[in-house]
Each structure stands twice: as structure tokens, then as C-alpha cells.
Amino acid sequence: MTITLTLLYDRIRWDEKELLNSARSKGLDVKEVDVKTVIFNLNEAKAGEEYGDVVLQRCISHTRGTYASACLESKGVVVVNRSSVSEICGNKLWCTLALIRAGVPTPKTIIAFTPESALKAAEEIGYPVVLKPLVGSWGRMVVALRDREEAEAVIELRSQMNGALNQIFYIQEKVKRPPRDIRCVVVGDRVVAAVYRVAAPGEWRTNVARGGSTEPCLLTKEVEDIALKAARAVGEGVLGVDMMESPSGLVVHEVNSTVEFRGAQSATSTRIADKIIDYAVNLVRR
Amino acid sequence: MKVKCSECDAQINVPDDVVSGEIVTCPDCGLNYEVVKNEDGVTFKPAESIGEDWGE
Numbered sequence: 001m002t003i004t005l006t007l008l009y010d011r012i013r014w015d016e017k018e019l020l021n022s023a024r025s026k027g028l029d030v031k032e033v034d035v036k037t038v039i040f041n042l043n044e045a046k047a048g049e050e051y052g053d054v055v056l057q058r059c060i061s062h063t064r065g066t067y068a069s070a071c072l073e074s075k076g077v078v079v080v081n082r083s084s085v086s087e088i089c090g091n092k093l094w095c096t097l098a099l100i101r102a103g104v105p106t107p108k109t110i111i112a113f114t115p116e117s118a119l120k121a122a123e124e125i126g127y128p129v130v131l132k133p134l135v136g137s138w139g140r141m142v143v144a145l146r147d148r149e150e151a152e153a154v155i156e157l158r159s160q161m162n163g164a165l166n167q168i169f170y171i172q173e174k175v176k177r178p179p180r181d182i183r184c185v186v187v188g189d190r191v192v193a194a195v196y197r198v199a200a201p202g203e204w205r206t207n208v209a210r211g212g213s214t215e216p217c218l219l220t221k222e223v224e225d226i227a228l229k230a231a232r233a234v235g236e237g238v239l240g241v242d243m244m245e246s247p248s249g250l251v252v253h254e255v256n257s258t259v260e261f262r263g264a265q266s267a268t269s270t271r272i273a274d275k276i277i278d279y280a281v282n283l284v285r286r
Numbered sequence: 287m288k289v290k291c292s293e294c295d296a297q298i299n300v301p302d303d304v305v306s307g308e309i310v311t312c313p314d315c316g317l318n319y320e321v322v323k324n325e326d327g328v329t330f331k332p333a334e335s336i337g338e339d340w341g342e
Contacts, residue, residue: 011320011333012307020305034307062339090339137341163338209341240342256342 003281004029004052008068010036010059014262015273019056022273028281035059040071048075053284055079056276058258062090062135065258080280081237081257088234089257092134092170095234102233104226105251107244108173115159118169122151128174131158134165137256138209144174175251177244181206182217184227184241185264185272188282191227192275193264194219197242214263226250238276240264289330293317298330309333 005028009016012032023030031052055072057079059065069083081089088094099106110121122129122145131154133141145151158166185193200211208214217223227241230252240259243252261272287300296314304310306323310330318333 009307011309012305016307017305032306060340061337062341064339133338135339140338140341258342260342 002027002029003054003284004031005277005280006031006033006051006055008033008035008055008057008059008065008072010034010061010064013060013260015260016058018262018265018273019058019276022271022277026274026277026281028277035064035068038068040068040075042071042074045075048072048077051077053078054280056280057081057086060258062086062137062258066090078284080276080283081239082235085235085237085239086257089239089255090135092132092254093168095255096170098233098235099230099252099255102229104230104233105249107175107246107251107253110171112169112171113167115155115169118155118171119148119151121169121171122155123148125171125173127151130172130174131155132170132172134168134170139205139207142205144204172253175244175246175253177246179204179206180215181242181244181253182223182250183214183264184219184223184243185259185261186227186231186239186241187272187275187279188236188238189228189231190275191219191224192270192272193261193268194223194227195264195267197263208260208263212263214267216267222250226252230255238279287328289319291315291317292332300328304328 005023057065057069066083066086069079072079088098112118112121128146131143180196180198183195183197184191194217195214196217197206197212199206206212230241231239234255240256242254243250265272289298291312294315304321308321309318311318319330320333322329
């Protein structure tokens with residue numbers, strides 16, 4: 001029986017094209033559905049049939065992707081990643097809590113709910129600290145605060161921004177690390193690629209979206225174990241686990257649920273898209 | 287395939303193998319267009335701008 005796989009998207013990038021090509025080359029019946037054009041009738045139980053056997057959710061908008069996944073799951077559709085996984089990964093607090101619960105080493109993190117307590121949190125960690133938005137990606141609005149003066153200025157600006165989530169202050173130690181971090185692409189219970197993401201000159205953030213470059217990283221047992229533990233902590237799936245080399249060992253700062261793998265692909269000969277498609281197919285073949 | 291930018295009238299060269307959902311950018315003014323392919327043919331609509339929840 002031919003398996004039907006639906007790619008749910010809102011924008012087609014290199015990664016999605018790679019996934020579509022891989023799925024077609026494996027002989028799957030492939031559908032492409034633009035999430036911006038669909039509606040979900042929540043009272044109609046059978047409305048999920050048109051999506052086939054499995055949906056690969058690749059929306060660039062985290063909220064849209066997570067909510068669409070929840071609607072599809074309510075109709076019995078198998079979605080990769082599950083909405084519960086993208087919900088956790090899309091919010092830095094949920095993600096950090098899940099990692100800590102599972103015993104995964106993370107940077108020291110404090111949450112505060114007012115500008116005043118945010119300053120207290122920064123003092124408690126000790127400067128320099130990093131202030132991150134709860135939701136967001138690509139290093140957007142992630143700022144390093146070197147001293148109290150900078151912290152006061154940035155926290156005041158943040159407190160005047162719209163949106164309830166901007167009033168939650170997620171403050172983390174600025175880990176003393178080399179100018180790079182490690183990105184592991186985890187598919188199910190396997191690390192399919194590990195790369196260093198090296199910060200661009202003059203930039204401390206390592207995000208590829210910030211000009212960071214990728215270099216091959218030897219997958220040691222330690223890196224592999226921590227990556228798999230972090231992936232299990234958020235509920236497993238197709239994930240990008242990011243970790244830093246701190247003086248006291250590896251710490252995981254983020255798990256991404258719509259992993260962008262173009263950078264990682266350039267540093268490995270394993271075809272990452274093939275691993276992702278195989279994983280999705282095996283979920284429904286079992 | 288060649289289309290005209292609705293913003294600045296410049297010519298945008300679109301690869302023939304472009305797929306629905308891809309973004310093409312006007313080389314002159316930088317406006318992004320989302321490609322929509324359906325039974326009526328190919329259309330280009332101004333792309334959404336980056337949202338605060340966009341990313342990985």
C-alpha cells in the first residue's frame with residue numbers, strides 16, 4: 001500500500017523542497033497543503049482523511065503550526081511533530097522546564113514577572129546574563145547584558161513592548177563557551193547530524209540566521225547521549241537540539257521542533273531529509 | 287518565466303521549476319512575492335512579513 005504523506009507548510013524553503021524531493025524519490029504519494037488556505041471544522045470527525053497517513057508539519061509560524069497540528073490530531077491524523085512537542089519547544093520556559101525535569105543539564109535560568117524582579121534575577125545569576133524572549137527564533141531579541149546599567153535600559157524597553165509574553169523575563173547565565181555551539185539534528189531515537197554553529201565575526205549569537213556558519217562536529221558519546229535525552233524530554237520527534245560547551249560540561253539551551261537543516265546538511269554526507277521521511281513513514285507503518 | 291513587480295515595475299525572472307509556496311524577490315525594490323500555483327496558473331502575491339513566532 002502506498003503511503004500518503006502531506007507536507008503542511010506556509011512557506012516553501014530549501015528544507016521543505018528537500019523533504020518533498022526525498023518523499024517523492026521514495027515513491028510516497030505526496031500532498032502539499034498550504035496552512036494559510038485550510039480550515040478545520042472541529043465538529044466533523046472524518047475531516048482528516050484528505051491528509052492521508054501522516055502529516056509533516058513544517059510551518060514557519062510556530063503558532064500556526066502547533067494549532068494546526070492539534071486540530072489534525074483531533075481527527076486522528078498522525079502529525080510529525082506532535083502538537084505537544086511543538087508546544088513545548090516553541091516556548092523557552094516550557095522547554096527549559098521539560099529539560100530540567102528530565103535531568104538534562106541546562107544553563108542557569110531564572111524567570112521573573114516584573115522589570116524590578118528581572119533586575120534582581122540578573123543580579124542573582126551575576127553579569128553578564130542573557131535575556132531571551134519566551135517565543136521566537138533565529139536569535140531575535142536575544143540580548144547579552146553586561147552590567148546593571150545595560151540591564152536596566154533593556155529591561156525597561158522590553159517592559160514597554162506590547163504582548164503579555166514580553167512581560168515575562170527569561171534570564172540566563174551567559175555561558176563561557178567558545179564562539180560556537182553544537183546543533184544536533186535528532187530524528188526519533190537517532191542523532192542524524194551534529195555540527196558546530198560558529199558565530200559570525202563581531203556577533204556572539206551562533207544562529208545561522210545571524211550569519212553563523214556550520215562546521216562538522218564529531219558526534220561523541222557524550223554529545224549523543226545528551227541530545228537524545230533532550231529529545232526524549234520534549235516528547236521525541238524531528239528535533240534540533242542546541243548545546244553549549246560550558247566549563248563544567250555540555251548544557252542544552254534549546255530544542256527546536258521545526259528544525260532547519262540546510263546548515264547541518266552542508267556538513268554531513270547523511271541525507272537528513274531521507275531520515276526524516278523514513279521516520280514519518282515508519283510511524284504509520286508499524 | 288518573467289513577471290513584473292507590482293511595486294516598482296521591474297522585471298523578475300522566475301525559475302521554471304518554482305513551486306507553490308516559494309518566495310521570489312524583486313531584484314530592484316526587494317519586495318518578496320509568494321508563488322501560488324493552481325489549476326488557474328501561476329500567481330504572485332506579496333509575501334507575509336516575518337512574525338514574532340517565526341522560526342525553528
